[in-house]
Amino acid sequence: MPQISFSSTPNLVLRLPMWRSRLVLFLIFVGFIALTARAVWVQGFGNSFYEEKGNKATLRSIEMPASRGKILDRNGEVLATSLLAKAIIAFPDAVPEDLSKEKLTQLAHLLEMNEGELKKKLSSERTQVFLKRQVDLEVAKQIKDLGIPGIAQNNEYRRLYPEGEAMAHIVGFTNVEDKGQEGMELAREKDLAGQPGRRRVIQDRLGRYVEGLGVIHPPKDGADLQLSIDSKVQFLAFNEIKDAVEKHHAKAAGAVVLDAQTGEILALANWPTYNPNSRAHLSGEQLRNRVLTDTFEPGSTIKPFTISTALEKGLVQPNTSMPIGKSYVVGKKAITDTHPYGVLTVAEVIQKSSNIGTAKMAMQLQPQDMWEMFQAVGLGQAPNIGFPGAVAGRLRPYKNWVPMDQAIMSFGYGLSASLFQMARAYTIFARDGELVPATIYKSNAVPKGTRVLSAKTAIQMREMLETVTQAGGTATKAQTMGYRVGGKTGTAHKVEGKGYSGNKYRGFFVGMAPMSAPRIIVAVMVDEPSAGGHYGGEVAAPAFSNIVAGTLRSMNILPDSAVKQMVDKDLQVAPVGAAHKVSLSR
Amino acid sequence: MNRSTVILLIILMLCALSLVAAQQKTRSLYVALERSQTEERRLNQEWLRLEYEQRNLSKAARVTEIARKQLHMQPINPGRTQYVTVD
Numbered sequence: 001m002p003q004i005s006f007s008s009t010p011n012l013v014l015r016l017p018m019w020r021s022r023l024v025l026f027l028i029f030v031g032f033i034a035l036t037a038r039a040v041w042v043q044g045f046g047n048s049f050y051e052e053k054g055n056k057a058t059l060r061s062i063e064m065p066a067s068r069g070k071i072l073d074r075n076g077e078v079l080a081t082s083l084l085a086k087a088i089i090a091f092p093d094a095v096p097e098d099l100s101k102e103k104l105t106q107l108a109h110l111l112e113m114n115e116g117e118l119k120k121k122l123s124s125e126r127t128q129v130f131l132k133r134q135v136d137l138e139v140a141k142q143i144k145d146l147g148i149p150g151i152a153q154n155n156e157y158r159r160l161y162p163e164g165e166a167m168a169h170i171v172g173f174t175n176v177e178d179k180g181q182e183g184m185e186l187a188r189e190k191d192l193a194g195q196p197g198r199r200r201v202i203q204d205r206l207g208r209y210v211e212g213l214g215v216i217h218p219p220k221d222g223a224d225l226q227l228s229i230d231s232k233v234q235f236l237a238f239n240e241i242k243d244a245v246e247k248h249h250a251k252a253a254g255a256v257v258l259d260a261q262t263g264e265i266l267a268l269a270n271w272p273t274y275n276p277n278s279r280a281h282l283s284g285e286q287l288r289n290r291v292l293t294d295t296f297e298p299g300s301t302i303k304p305f306t307i308s309t310a311l312e313k314g315l316v317q318p319n320t321s322m323p324i325g326k327s328y329v330v331g332k333k334a335i336t337d338t339h340p341y342g343v344l345t346v347a348e349v350i351q352k353s354s355n356i357g358t359a360k361m362a363m364q365l366q367p368q369d370m371w372e373m374f375q376a377v378g379l380g381q382a383p384n385i386g387f388p389g390a391v392a393g394r395l396r397p398y399k400n401w402v403p404m405d406q407a408i409m410s411f412g413y414g415l416s417a418s419l420f421q422m423a424r425a426y427t428i429f430a431r432d433g434e435l436v437p438a439t440i441y442k443s444n445a446v447p448k449g450t451r452v453l454s455a456k457t458a459i460q461m462r463e464m465l466e467t468v469t470q471a472g473g474t475a476t477k478a479q480t481m482g483y484r485v486g487g488k489t490g491t492a493h494k495v496e497g498k499g500y501s502g503n504k505y506r507g508f509f510v511g512m513a514p515m516s517a518p519r520i521i522v523a524v525m526v527d528e529p530s531a532g533g534h535y536g537g538e539v540a541a542p543a544f545s546n547i548v549a550g551t552l553r554s555m556n557i558l559p560d561s562a563v564k565q566m567v568d569k570d571l572q573v574a575p576v577g578a579a580h581k582v583s584l585s586r
Numbered sequence: 587m588n589r590s591t592v593i594l595l596i597i598l599m600l601c602a603l604s605l606v607a608a609q610q611k612t613r614s615l616y617v618a619l620e621r622s623q624t625e626e627r628r629l630n631q632e633w634l635r636l637e638y639e640q641r642n643l644s645k646a647a648r649v650t651e652i653a654r655k656q657l658h659m660q661p662i663n664p665g666r667t668q669y670v671t672v673d
Binding site: 065067077078081082083084160162163164166204208209210211212231232235236481482483549550553558559563 | 612613614616617620627631634635637638641642645646647650661662663664665669671
């Protein structure tokens with residue numbers, strides 16, 4: 001039997017029709033065509049869809065945070081700053097129903113809310129609820145560590161005010177969205193607010209940003225704002241008015257300290273006040289910046305302006321004597337003094353604060369002259385210091401005045417001004433007759449003043465104002481150890497309904513120091529004092545004295561009056577070297 | 587295929603590989619930059635926080651309180667001050 005190899009077995013000889021292989025070849029070809037077409041479609045014409053898909057996975061547009069500017073005092077101390085905080089957000093649907101009681105208690109504790117309240121929030125119908133905003137980073141971390149699903153955190157800023165209630169009325173506060181609501185925060189919102197930017201990046205699978213594709217718009221941090229306020233002086237003034245309110249059971253009080261040379265506001269304190277760091281009490285009366293927004297009849301503090309006008313016109317001299325008497329009738333009104341005086345010189349009219357003497361001088365003046373004087377020192381016009389709510393007060397045009405109006409206005413009734421306006425008006429005496437624009441921003445240059453009085457009259461008036469604080473004056477309590485001070489008291493009946501209240505007063509003192517070369521003007525107002533007197537010389541002058549002493553000391557101003565040394569001059573002073581040995585540890 | 591083609595092909599391959607490497611390097615550097623910038627922001631925040639704390643601890647209200655109550659200090663007054671002037 002012949003051997004036949006497997007490959008040549010006749011059984012395997014099979015001739016396939018040619019068309020089959022052709023068909024397969026063709027199908028493969030068609031397959032390739034389809035693939036190519038698809039590739040062209042995917043990469044060419046129809047690629048926007050895929051590009052979008054791809055971008056969605058990798059491209060990110062992220063926010064570039066910008067911070068709100070700080071508010072600083074004149075020495076660069078922080079008055080308001082923004083710190084990073086977290087908003088705690090819950091997605092109620094994602095929070096497990098069977099959350100352990102223990103974790104819920106812990107969360108409630110960290111959020112400082114009770115469990116019932118928290119549960120109510122977590123069972124809300126909304127997709128997302130704020131559990132708490134502006135949470136400290138440390139607390140936020142603890143919340144994160146609890147690892148509760150459905151609780152997320154967002155970055156936000158929290159505004160903090162280190163000076164708290166002492167500075168509240170100047171700095172103001174922001175709302176939870178970091179928008180200014182009061183004070184400088186509101187007035188300078190535009191400059192303080194930062195504008196967050198945006199940029200595009202490529203993100204990899206691990207969530208890292210691996211490539212920057214440019215900035216869409218750059219972030220702009222808010223500008224820092226430097227005020228003219230000196231936080232030491234502010235604290236001092238604030239404490240003094242707080243003490244005055246407590247001591248005299250008063251309703252409210254305010255104080256302003258102005259730099260007499262530059263017109264800068266060194267302090268502006270109000271009581272009652274509020275704590276801007278706590279959101280609970282940010283409404284109501286205590287928000288009012290009384291120094292700027294409350295106007296009142298300035299009473300006797302206006303007298304120096306009336307009398308300066310008379311001096312300026314040459315109608316009287318400081319030593320001109322005039323009969324005063326018990327009362328002085330103008331029109332239908334009889335003007336009286338608290339004590340009857342016989343004859344007073346012009347200087348004594350100021351010193352004793354005689355209404356009759358002032359009215360007698362005023363009646364020799366033209367109404368227009370008096371009005372021009374009041375107008376020139378800024379009464380009846382809102383002070384242009386860029387502060388929200390600063391009011392103008394009331395000064396009626398002189399054409400409508402009847403003689404009685406002129407008489408009572410000469411000693412501060414029938415017109416109104418804010419404490420701030422009064423303080424600023426006194427710069428004409430401190431600066432030898434020039435009125436300077438007041439500012440709440442730090443300025444390094446001494447501004448150009450507007451001349452209102454001749455230097456001679458201003459100096460004469462300063463001498464008279466000094467006598468007010470000396471023996472025989474109305475404000476001996478304004479005396480300040482080491483410094484010569486001068487000023488004018490004021491006590492006004494408060495307006496109630498249609499007339500004046502018989503037993504409600506406002507006591508003021510507006511003055512300056514040191515008298516040899518005035519550097520500061522201090523105005524103090526105490527509203528409705530009900531214990532320990534009600535005269536400006538009793539309620540406001542002591543606070544004035546303490547504010548002056550502290551402020552001049554902190555400004556390193558040399559005393560200008562003789563001081564009785566309380567320390568024995570022969571006292572052995574330890575040599576300088578010895579001082580170093582004093583241990584500073586407690 | 588002549589020799590120059592082979593050399594060029596190898597160079598092309600090397601270039602392509604170095605491109606990939608450079609891209610990788612860029613990305614890792616960018617990641618590092620990002621991290622540093624995040625750190626910068628964090629440190630800035632930290633600085634702000636410390637500045638705030640420092641202010642909080644050094645504010646007049648606190649200093650006065652401690653000086654008066656704990657250290658029993660009194661305010662100075664001109665009667666007990668020797669003034670030195672620069673002439």
